[in-house]
Amino acid sequence: MNKQLEKLFRLPTVEDPYQYKKVRIVDIEDLAPDHRMFTLKFTDERVSQNFDFVPGQFIMLTIPKAGEIPLSICSSPTRKGTIQITVRRTGRKTKYLYTLKEGDLLAVRGPYGNGFPMDLMKGNNVLIIAGGLGLAPLRSVIWYVLDKREDYKEVYLLYGTRNYRLVLYKEELERLRKRSDIKTLFALDRFESEEDRAWADYEGYLPGLISKVDLDPEKTYVTVCGPPIAYKFIGAELIKNGYHESKIFVSLERKMECGIGKCGHCQVGYKLTCVDGPVFPLWDTKNLPNMI
Amino acid sequence: MSTLFKLEKAKILSKSRIFDFLNLLKENFDSLIAPVRKGKYTVFSEIENVEDIVFEYTRTLLPPKKFILKYRRERFTYDAQTLEIEKQENLSKKQVIFGVHPCDLHGLTILDQIHLGEFPDPRYLEVRRNTVLIGLSCEPDEWCYCISTGTAFPDGANWDLFLTDIGDKYFVSIGSDKGDELVHLSDGLFEEVTEEDLNKFKEETAKKKHLFDYERLPDLERISQVIELEYESEVWKKEAERCLSCGTCTNTCPTCFCYTSVDIPSLDGKKVQRVEFITSCQYPYYSRVAGGHEFLEDRTARFRHRYYHKFVGYPYQIGKFGCVGCGRCSAFCPANISMVKTLKKLREGKKEKTNV
Numbered sequence: 047m048n049k050q051l052e053k054l055f056r057l058p059t060v061e062d063p064y065q066y067k068k069v070r071i072v073d074i075e076d077l078a079p080d081h082r083m084f085t086l087k088f089t090d091e092r093v094s095q096n097f098d099f100v101p102g103q104f105i106m107l108t109i110p111k112a113g114e115i116p117l118s119i120c121s122s123p124t125r126k127g128t129i130q131i132t133v134r135r136t137g138r139k140t141k142y143l144y145t146l147k148e149g150d151l152l153a154v155r156g157p158y159g160n161g162f163p164m165d166l167m168k169g170n171n172v173l174i175i176a177g178g179l180g181l182a183p184l185r186s187v188i189w190y191v192l193d194k195r196e197d198y199k200e201v202y203l204l205y206g207t208r209n210y211r212l213v214l215y216k217e218e219l220e221r222l223r224k225r226s227d228i229k230t231l232f233a234l235d236r237f238e239s240e241e242d243r244a245w246a247d248y249e250g251y252l253p254g255l256i257s258k259v260d261l262d263p264e265k266t267y268v269t270v271c272g273p274p275i276a277y278k279f280i281g282a283e284l285i286k287n288g289y290h291e292s293k294i295f296v297s298l299e300r301k302m303e304c305g306i307g308k309c310g311h312c313q314v315g316y317k318l319t320c321v322d323g324p325v326f327p328l329w330d331t332k333n334l335p336n337m338i
Numbered sequence: 339m340s341t342l343f344k345l346e347k348a349k350i351l352s353k354s355r356i357f358d359f360l361n362l363l364k365e366n367f368d369s370l371i372a373p374v375r376k377g378k379y380t381v382f383s384e385i386e387n388v389e390d391i392v393f394e395y396t397r398t399l400l401p402p403k404k405f406i407l408k409y410r411r412e413r414f415t416y417d418a419q420t421l422e423i424e425k426q427e428n429l430s431k432k433q434v435i436f437g438v439h440p441c442d443l444h445g446l447t448i449l450d451q452i453h454l455g456e457f458p459d460p461r462y463l464e465v466r467r468n469t470v471l472i473g474l475s476c477e478p479d480e481w482c483y484c485i486s487t488g489t490a491f492p493d494g495a496n497w498d499l500f501l502t503d504i505g506d507k508y509f510v511s512i513g514s515d516k517g518d519e520l521v522h523l524s525d526g527l528f529e530e531v532t533e534e535d536l537n538k539f540k541e542e543t544a545k546k547k548h549l550f551d552y553e554r555l556p557d558l559e560r561i562s563q564v565i566e567l568e569y570e571s572e573v574w575k576k577e578a579e580r581c582l583s584c585g586t587c588t589n590t591c592p593t594c595f596c597y598t599s600v601d602i603p604s605l606d607g608k609k610v611q612r613v614e615f616i617t618s619c620q621y622p623y624y625s626r627v628a629g630g631h632e633f634l635e636d637r638t639a640r641f642r643h644r645y646y647h648k649f650v651g652y653p654y655q656i657g658k659f660g661c662v663g664c665g666r667c668s669a670f671c672p673a674n675i676s677m678v679k680t681l682k683k684l685r686e687g688k689k690e691k692t693n694v
Contacts, residue, residue: 047366047432051519055432057467063457064413068421110418111610113601115628137628153421274631301627303599303614306457310596311625313647314633316654321456335569335646336639 063306066108066153067093072128074148077214080135081179082144083120086152087128099123100161101186102269102297102325106305107131108153112142116302118324119157120182122189129154132182132214158305159324162187162295167267171200173259173289175280177252177272178207181214183297184271188222195227202259206233206252206272210241231255252276253283263288270328271297277338281328294328298337347512349521349528350535351501356508359527360388360436366523367470368431371405373398382435391437396479397664401442401592402435403449406465409589413461413612418603430461434470438497441482441664443473444489445592447496451656452595470516473500475542478549481665483678485547486555489662502539509539556678557685558659562650564685569642573683578641580673585618587644587667587675593652593660594618619643645680 073085088094104118115137121130135144146152164187172191176184184203191198203222207213213232223230233248233255248255252272268289270280277296284294300319303309312319315334317326331337351359364370364385372391374383380395382402415424438446453462473492484490492500498517501508510528512518521528531539588594598617603610617624620640625633634640652660661677668676 048519048523051366051516051523054516054519055468057464060458060460060463062460064459064461065423066421108421108601110416110421111601111603111607113612114599134629140628151419151421274633299627300633301625303597308453308457308459308595309598310619310647311598313619313643313651315646316651318655335566336633 063155064304066106066155069129069152069154071146071148071150071152077132077216078212081132081212081214082135083130083132083215084143084152085121085128085130086154088154089151094127097126097129097157099129099157100164101190102161102183102295103157103159104183104305104324105129105131105154105156106158106302107143108155109139109143109146110151110153112139114155114303115139116158116305116320118183118186118297120185122186122193124190124193132179132185134179156305158320160322162269162297162325163267164190168197170198171202171261171266172198173202173204173261173266173268175204175252175256175268175270175272176206177276177280178212179214180271180273180276180297181205181207182271184269185215185218187269188228192225192228199265200261201228202261203228203230204233204252204255204259205230206235206255208235209238210234210245213245231258251279253279256280256283256287259287263290266293268294269297269325270294274299274338277331281331281338284328291328291332295325296328296331296338297325298323300324347518348531348539349510349512350531351508351510351528353506353508355527356393357388359524360385360391362524362527363434363436363472363520364388366520367434369433370436371402371433372436382437393437393474395437396476396482397439397666397669398442399666399670400590401445401664401666402438402471403442403446403592403595405433405435406446406469407449407453407462407595407616409616411461411614413599413614415609415611418608418610424609430464430468432468432470434472436472437474438471439474439476439664440492440495441484441487441489441662442592443471443492443495443497443500444662445664446471447494448593448652448656448658448660448662449595450496455656470520471497471499472517473497475500475502475546477546479665480551480554481669482550482663483555483665484663485550486558487659487661487663490546491543502542504535504538504542507535509535509542554678556681558649558681561659561681562653564681565646565649568684568687569646571684571687573680573687574642575638577675577680577683578638580675581620581637581641582673583620583622583637583640584672585620586670586672587677588618588620589616590666590670592662592664592666593648596624619647645677 068089069086072087075083106114117131120132231247234246237243237249300312302312305320307321314337370385373380374390379399453459498514500511597614648660
């Protein structure tokens with residue numbers, strides 16, 4: 047190529063968002079059948095210390111040879127050093143992940159997405175509503191709020207799942223139940239055993255718990271995460287009980303390949319779950335079709 | 339890259355010298371890409387012999403995005419044990435794409451906005467920066483509706499040179515420093531613009547809008563609103579009934595960019611290649627997550643999704659429609675589904691029901 051012309055082909059250097067950071071599995075904990083929590087530590091100590099995120103944000107996890115999956119972080123940014131993820135064994139890639147052992151390598155990109163508006167929620171009550179595996183990203187909110195307890199007023203946790211066998215973080219929930227600075231109400235869909243009856247506060251679905259919460263809706267922010275079907279009912283029940291739709295935040299799940307707005311799969315209405323979400327105010331779910 | 343169509347930055351290239359110019363491009367670039375005939379279609383292809391190039395065509399089968407955002411592309415290769423990513427050399431060739439129509443130039447500009455905005459993709463940047471775009475004026479056929487989408491002219495798109503046919507000459511607009519350098523390099527090939535040339539250029543440019551059959555064109559006024567208001571319309575279901583979910587519309591679209599990423603281990607299992615494939619929102623598994631839930635639950639939802647994204651999604655993301663009116667999705671649809679007709683039906687349905 048002509049020299050003068052070639053000079054014009056300069057290439058600016060940009061940071062590559064597709065490059066990942068290596069992590070090592072330092073702990074594996076079985077929470078329930080097909081639900082496992084992995085504790086990850088960056089192999090580079092500086093990355094470990096500098097890795098900051100907001101509860102509700104997610105990472106793209108590379109499972110060697112299997113591929114990448116989006117996963118929300120279930121640990122709190124107030125506890126640095128490691129990050130935790132809770133994974134249900136449900137697809138090809140997670141099956142492969144379950145074959146890995148402590149000490150094995152994985153890789154992480156992120157954090158991505160907006161996360162819950164923890165700053166906005168300061169000085170208000172926090173109502174946390176989790177259905178099933180939806181407790182994972184909200185565990186991050188719980189520990190964040192409890193570690194910065196003076197920033198928030200009353201904290202309430204509603205958690206519902208199918209049966210006692212599927213209850214996640216059992217010991218942690220017991221400890222929360224005994225704490226005085228957080229109120230808890232746990233529901234199971236249907237009492238099938240004595241175990242279920244002994245553990246739960248309520249028999250039925252999550253929306254049934256909402257009217258039992260004694261918080262002033264005017265001064266309360268609500269964070270919700272659960273299976274897609276649950277949002278409609280939880281949303282409607284919250285509105286019925288006087289909560290404001292701009293103060294209710296839901297975290298959505300969508301198919302994602304990139305996490306950075308390039309692959310298109312996570313489009314909801316005119317927004318992208320990965321960059322505009324995954325946390326949306328309930329108002330958005332009215333505004334955008336097919337969101338919940 | 340300049341985005342303004344500046345008349346003072348223009349030259350004249352006689353048609354008798356066009357092959358000299360193309361040979362010069364071929365000498366200076368690693369590859370010259372231009373439209374050629376392939377069976378009954380015109381396609382963008384790497385050129386061996388400049389005399390194969392087709393100058394008068396309406397639309398190529400695939401848009402030139404296939405040379406910028408390859409349909410199958412390697413992201414990187416990593417070691418399966420250490421997860422170390424292999425160092426990549428600058429692999430991208432310096433290429434020049436000749437004969438790109440205004441709609442496709444706008445299509446590439448939209449892809450630029452998506453890939454070079456937030457979280458810029460370094461690989462796209464590399465390929466894009468190594469590509470010179472030379473546009474060519476065209477005449478519309480019955481599928482074209484670029485005049486409705488505002489993409490019938492190169493104004494507002496990214497390009498380096500743009501050739502407008504003015505009879506036995508091309509009026510060459512210069513759109514970037516690279517384009518300028520190319521003209522400079524081809525000293526002797528280009529002539530200065532005369533008063534007559536300029537008048538001819540104005541005449542030819544003005545002529546284009548009269549070549550459209552206005553009865554056929556879609557009415558895109560408030561189209562985002564119409565699509566939102568008619569979200570539950572029966573039209574979606576009726577049109578989708580004919581849809582084969584084959585993905586031809588998205589594969590031939592100059593602005594569609596959805597991809598899927600797959601990790602492919604080597605046969606000995608030591609290396610893993612991360613490969614991205616172009617995908618389509620029309621495929622059933624497009625929105626399927628682990629566990630089997632599909633967020634776009636049926637063919638109607640997927641069908642509507644494409645229209646919604648083009649006319650409601652893109653305006654939110656990049657401030658303009660994601661459709662450049664090239665007509666490919668309709669012209670090549672095996673089920674004869676036409677974007678223009680669907681939009682017309684939506685608007686008519688609206689009249690019957692709400693009388694707006």
